[in-house]
Amino acid sequence: MSTEPTALTAAFEAALREFFESRRPTVDSIGGDFAVAVDHLEQFVLRGGKRIRPAFAWTGWLGAGGDPAGPDSPIVLRVCAALELIQACALIHDDIIDSSHTRRGRPTVHIAFADRHRGRAWSGDSTDFGDAVAILLGDLALSWADDMVRESALSQAATARLAPVWSAMRTEVLGGQFLDLHSEVTGDETVEAALQIDRYKTAAYTVERPLHIGAALADADLALIDAYRRFGADIGIAFQLRDDLLGVFGDPSVTGKPSGDDLREGKRTALFAVALQRADRDSPATASLLRSSIGTELDDEQVETIRAELHRLGAVDDIEARISALTERAIDTLFTSSATPVAKDLLRDMAVSATSRTS
Amino acid sequence: MSTEPTALTAAFEAALREFFESRRPTVDSIGGDFAVAVDHLEQFVLRGGKRIRPAFAWTGWLGAGGDPAGPDSPIVLRVCAALELIQACALIHDDIIDSSHTRRGRPTVHIAFADRHRGRAWSGDSTDFGDAVAILLGDLALSWADDMVRESALSQAATARLAPVWSAMRTEVLGGQFLDLHSEVTGDETVEAALQIDRYKTAAYTVERPLHIGAALADADLALIDAYRRFGADIGIAFQLRDDLLGVFGDPSVTGKPSGDDLREGKRTALFAVALQRADRDSPATASLLRSSIGTELDDEQVETIRAELHRLGAVDDIEARISALTERAIDTLFTSSATPVAKDLLRDMAVSATSRTS
Incomplete structure (x- = not known):
């Protein structure tokens, strides 16, 4: 694995994409619009961010003698990338708490789902629906961070x-x-x-x-x-x-x-x-x-x-x-x-x- | 470990109490009123509920040949009890989503913290504060469920x-x-x-x-x-x-x-x-x-x-x-x-x- 920042970011994102892919059978079996919500979470995770936490973890590993060309490298990379799922939970829940409307230049998750509710004229309160979906998606990201570590083959x-x-x-x-x-x-x-x-x-x-x-x-x-x-x-x-x-x-x-x-x-x-x-x-x-x-x-x-x-x-x-x-x-x-x-x-x-x- | 329901419930609760006790040094080091919030979570978890999920898990283990007098018994008991922490997250977050005011005959977590905010005449919106604390405490319970399993000595x-x-x-x-x-x-x-x-x-x-x-x-x-x-x-x-x-x-x-x-x-x-x-x-x-x-x-x-x-x-x-x-x-x-x-x-x-x- 390269230690060049862009390549490293791409490698974290590939690991995250692969993890989301691995959840698809379970998500599809649950059915309904759950896959739509999970796709939104995936886009949120993959769309941006500086990947600063995984980068520090990876570089900490390197600095302690980790070998980027060795067999542990892809495993460590997955564990590092999982930090982005904790971060997704933190951001999504924080944006509800702070009533933030934009994140990374786009609507926050709770606002996006409130907008979806409003756009389709669903019943009930759009804001409450947006908040509720964002609470659940944050929980999912937090749970999946653990899954990603557990399935990393450490x-x-x-x-x-x-x-x-x-x-x-x-x-x-x-x-x-x-x-x-x-x-x-x-x-x-x-x-x-x-x-x-x-x-x-x-x-x-x-x-x-x-x-x-x-x-x-x-x-x-x-x-x-x-x-x-x-x-x-x-x-x-x-x-x-x-x-x-x-x-x-x-x-x-x-x-x-x-x-x-x-x-x-x-x-x-x-x-x-x-x-x-x-x-x-x-x-x-x-x-x-x-x-x-x-x-x-x-x-x-x-x-x-x-x-x-x-x-x-x-x-x-x-x-x-x-x-x-x-x-x-x-x-x-x-x-x-x-x-x-x-x-x-x-x-x-x-x-x-x-x-x-x-x- | 007894299979008698009351003894079993008490054993799950003892395991949960012991787990909360083990978090205390970290919680205290963070300082401020965090310990107050964590105490509230502990009371919420310990105060009641039918412990139905741990009981099914435990009985499933027994039915598959698990030995309640054997060395694995206390370990399995801890894993089963950890289900109550997932349940705490589910209930606390669900109560925000449903705007429920009471749970187990008492104020829900978000209502309790909104009341605390109101009672002390803190600044900002009491409802928002209650919801925010309840989001964070639910996240904490969800994280701790994993910790409890990881530390169960399986x-x-x-x-x-x-x-x-x-x-x-x-x-x-x-x-x-x-x-x-x-x-x-x-x-x-x-x-x-x-x-x-x-x-x-x-x-x-x-x-x-x-x-x-x-x-x-x-x-x-x-x-x-x-x-x-x-x-x-x-x-x-x-x-x-x-x-x-x-x-x-x-x-x-x-x-x-x-x-x-x-x-x-x-x-x-x-x-x-x-x-x-x-x-x-x-x-x-x-x-x-x-x-x-x-x-x-x-x-x-x-x-x-x-x-x-x-x-x-x-x-x-x-x-x-x-x-x-x-x-x-x-x-x-x-x-x-x-x-x-x-x-x-x-x-x-x-x-x-x-x-x-x-x-």
Whole structure:
């Protein structure tokens, strides 16, 4: 298997396509319109995404001595690709929770099925139907992630090494999502709370545990696992901090999401927490403006005003500085580890691209 | 392990309690109010339910030669108990989908968290918060079902035998739930559609696959698996037909659900489909009444009127006759199988109680 990013992405997608194909007999036997719903899920999974989690898992495996030309390679590839099914569940359910209308530039799953309901003039409430289908399809993706791992042909020893990491990752991401939700409604304003959410909702799930999974599959020693996890936690948080900036300053034509969405949704990001902390100290009028704006239906001009304030308060610079510091420390950790030289270069490039991306 | 029902239920609950206990370090490390949410899930799982799925799986294992005094017994018990975690996800997500307010005589999970939100005057919409937490807790239960099986200490051979059955069961129940939802909005009126839903949403998930799981764990031969599956499909459908009757005629103080709930929710049950088929033939005015009533906010008097019509049309007798015929055929299948005599008696009793229950 090539380690070239495009080829790797294509290989993950081929594994996912093959897995969906393997479900077809069961899906067809259930009948009705279930196959239509499953096709929608397949398109959702295959249509896009950066495949960042499988890529970290795969590169973690490489860096711990995994041989891309060896017999385990297609097996490891399937396990890595299965992370995209967990991600499909997370996105589909998150989009219901956040009432998001677009994802990757297209209608979210719950909106697509609400539209289908409306278009066919079915009975009942279109929104409820869309939400219900999206709940079930998310559940299906989550179940299938496990099936895909179980059917990957991993050895018993590798399965045993993978199990606790896989379990921890799923609990952590759900826990992180819960904390996120909770902080939104309680209006927790501390930077610490925002970083705790980032730690579990994003860092553990996006970088740390995928790398740990790769290491576990390759039977890495504890020192390398520890280095991967520290690298992953730092890069994962930096990744989320970049996401926070994009959620307010990102170009909608690049991110595929309306500009300023995080502000309207009331997301309690570290960016916002830092801004509030600084405003409370230096600029009480701005603090009131921020508190009264978050989670409301802001128009473009209001979003622009808040953007200017975030700059003026130094919150943007603060977050950029944190991203730089975390990335630097992570790369230090990585380069003093026992990971293979090729993987070190790959992971450094992935770290830089994950934390300096524009979408 | 005793085969006495109360002792068995207590053993499943002890296994579940032990599993929840094992998650505590991870949950506590995530912090915030996540532990509160997980405690709620644990209470939900432990508080009640008939443990019918674990009981069928366990009895299927016994009937295929599993030794309740042998070393595998506690392992099999854990795998059987894990079915209750899948069931927790199914119930929690179903209650969101159906907008149900009560479950087992208490507020449903989404209602409980909406109430918590309201009671603390948190920001945002209480209903949305309740739904969001319930989505995440359902996902957690679904993930943990897999964890519980993986950590049950099953042998590699048993794990391999279990895998395809476990996978099929989860896809089938989600497929069945989708068909159910779909038939509600499209107003599919055929008896066949209702029975197809019953086949996957209930029969496969509640009896057929649990027995199949027990058989797979005990390494049963194909003839016994086939007999179990036919028995399970018949009893499972009969179980659902009984549920349909209880959904319209059940005593709220016994079922824990408001009387006539299925009618208000617009459930396209076989009972309702049979009634419509008969009304179309014999009683067009009743057919119009049924069509205009289903899925609307009926008061108690209207529910009473529909009940009387379901009797008058012979739909209740028709469903009772189907329950009897299915149960009889299932018991014939069972008693000509190679299941152990003790298990035959147990399964017959369980079949009778599942299809003649009052709650």
